[in-house]
Amino acid sequence: MPRKFYDGPQRDKPRENCAIFGVACDDIGYSVSKLLYSGLIALQHRGQEATGISLLETGGNIYTYKRKGLVSKVLNNRVLSKLWGNVGIGHNRYATTGAKEYSSSYYLQPFHFKNNEIEFSLAFNGTIPNYAELMKKLEDMGRVFVTNTDTEVIAQLIASLSIGTEDWPEILRLTSKFLDGSYAIIILTSEGDIYAMRDPLGFKPLCIGELKTGKRNLYFVSSESCGIDAVDGKFLRDVKPGEIIHISHQKDIHSEMVLRTNKTAICQFEYIYFARPDSIIDGVSVVEARMRLGMYLAKKDPILKNSEITDNAIVVPVPDSGRSVAVGYAKEAKLPYIEGLMKNRYIWRTFIMPGQNRRKAAVKEKLNPIKSVIEGKDIILLDDSIVRGTTMRQIVQLLKERGGAKRVHLRISCPPIISPCYMGIDFPTKSELIAAKFYNKYGDSYIEEIRKHIGADSLLYQTKEDLSRAITKSENELCRACLTGIYPLKSVEKIREIEDSIAKSRT
Numbered sequence: 001m002p003r004k005f006y007d008g009p010q011r012d013k014p015r016e017n018c019a020i021f022g023v024a025c026d027d028i029g030y031s032v033s034k035l036l037y038s039g040l041i042a043l044q045h046r047g048q049e050a051t052g053i054s055l056l057e058t059g060g061n062i063y064t065y066k067r068k069g070l071v072s073k074v075l076n077n078r079v080l081s082k083l084w085g086n087v088g089i090g091h092n093r094y095a096t097t098g099a100k101e102y103s104s105s106y107y108l109q110p111f112h113f114k115n116n117e118i119e120f121s122l123a124f125n126g127t128i129p130n131y132a133e134l135m136k137k138l139e140d141m142g143r144v145f146v147t148n149t150d151t152e153v154i155a156q157l158i159a160s161l162s163i164g165t166e167d168w169p170e171i172l173r174l175t176s177k178f179l180d181g182s183y184a185i186i187i188l189t190s191e192g193d194i195y196a197m198r199d200p201l202g203f204k205p206l207c208i209g210e211l212k213t214g215k216r217n218l219y220f221v222s223s224e225s226c227g228i229d230a231v232d233g234k235f236l237r238d239v240k241p242g243e244i245i246h247i248s249h250q251k252d253i254h255s256e257m258v259l260r261t262n263k264t265a266i267c268q269f270e271y272i273y274f275a276r277p278d279s280i281i282d283g284v285s286v287v288e289a290r291m292r293l294g295m296y297l298a299k300k301d302p303i304l305k306n307s308e309i310t311d312n313a314i315v316v317p318v319p320d321s322g323r324s325v326a327v328g329y330a331k332e333a334k335l336p337y338i339e340g341l342m343k344n345r346y347i348w349r350t351f352i353m354p355g356q357n358r359r360k361a362a363v364k365e366k367l368n369p370i371k372s373v374i375e376g377k378d379i380i381l382l383d384d385s386i387v388r389g390t391t392m393r394q395i396v397q398l399l400k401e402r403g404g405a406k407r408v409h410l411r412i413s414c415p416p417i418i419s420p421c422y423m424g425i426d427f428p429t430k431s432e433l434i435a436a437k438f439y440n441k442y443g444d445s446y447i448e449e450i451r452k453h454i455g456a457d458s459l460l461y462q463t464k465e466d467l468s469r470a471i472t473k474s475e476n477e478l479c480r481a482c483l484t485g486i487y488p489l490k491s492v493e494k495i496r497e498i499e500d501s502i503a504k505s506r507t
């Protein structure tokens with residue numbers, strides 16, 4: 001991705017940056033382009049700005065087609081009918097910047113690399129914080145860049161390390177030694193193989209699947225298992241952190257090597273918010289993790305001991321992000337679950353609108369409280385996270401003013417977010433995060449101050465311990481840097497030191 005982590009002060013949710021999907025078929029008379037389309041459609045939630053695919057055409061050429069827009073628009077029937085190849089990879093992208101230069105097709109993926117020695121296409125989800133350093137070294141070695149992206153840095157690094165060898169697993173092993181970042185990468189080679197690689201800490205999800213029909217065998221690699229479901233594939237397993245997988249239309253799927261570390265840093269936000277609920281990530285069902293998050297919130301909730309509230313309470317999710325958590329909470333609390341907020345599905349990107357008044361109007365257009373079920377009730381409102389707090393404040397107001405709620409008790413499945421993400425998630429800056437800002441201002445009473453600011457009658461966040469318990473992974477397996485401020489990558493620590501010293505010099 002272009003190296004910028006956050007694109008402006010408008011949104012109130014972090015954003016995942018990309019999705020990747022690959023297919024290899026052992027029947028050279030069969031085109032996988034429609035399967036790439038189906039996989040990418042299922043992964044649309046991970047990137048909506050642009051999409052692209054690379055296919056190995058008969059004769060060994062790689063053809064890449066990529067455009068701005070949703071999958072259904074870019075890969076329409078007319079385009080798909082012209083794209084032919086039995087092996088291919090695809091990518092969905094989110095914009096991380098509004099800068100003009102980044103709308104050039106060079107900045108879209110897959111990134112198709114070709115020189116006199118090597119040709120391949122690469123699709124990447126993640127970020128490489130030390131990319132500028134690597135770029136400088138590669139430029140000093142005479143490499144010429146056409147973009148300012150970590151994607152191209154990876155491609156140029158691969159090209160450099162491939163001089164004199166065709167041993168792809170070894171090239172990728174060496175590549176990973178230089179990359180201090182979060183990444184899931186798939187590569188289509190001109191020999192018709194796909195290589196999939198996940199960083200040794202396993203920040204980004206990646207999994208493999210297959211479909212054996214009797215007529216032909218198909219092998220898949222996908223950011224999430226819902227992509228494999230969408231092509232009727234059988235989910236086989238997750239790619240392990242640090243693993244390099246070879247997917248060959250001639251030789252099936254096999255693991256080339258696993259570059260081990262003694263701990264992992266799987267992004268906890270995948271379970272809380274990013275991933276589709278029907279996906280399984282690193283052996284854990286996302287919907288079940290979310291329901292457990294709701295259950296643990298209910299187990300610790302003091303208001304459930306107050307019969308004045310419980311006799312009058314309903315559990316309401318913020319659609320769609322709070323739904324599974326609310327189901328888990330309601331089940332544990334033995335309270336009715338009611339979809340008391342109607343979402344208008346035809347309004348896109350509510351949280352992208354600039355300006356407080358426009359955002360407020362947009363929330364009203366997008367969400368409507370159903371007065372007949374809300375009025376006079378104690379609403380236990382469930383959502384996944386509070387980032388800036390602006391949208392949540394408006395939702396609480398809406399429930400009270402338009403819905404006639406008696407009280408609103410806000411329950412959040414993610415602990416307070418106090419630090420930005422430098423691992424490829426598009427996040428607001430620290431000064432915009434309400435929990436960080438209020439902690440600096442109010443110290444230990446910051447949660448009560450957030451409650452007052454949002455206008456809720458009570459506020460309960462998930463604890464970090466219950467978060468790990470709900471995901472069924474230990475602290476040593478998860479990245480929780482946005483909750484703790486402790487980052488698992490050396491290159492991020494360097495960036496933070498620089499940012500801190502800039503911030504200090506300004507005060």
Ligand code: SF4
Pocket residue numbers: 203266267268269270420421422423424425479480481482483
């Ligand atoms: S900092 Fe937060 S959002 Fe970023 S990778 Fe870690 S857990 Fe995920």
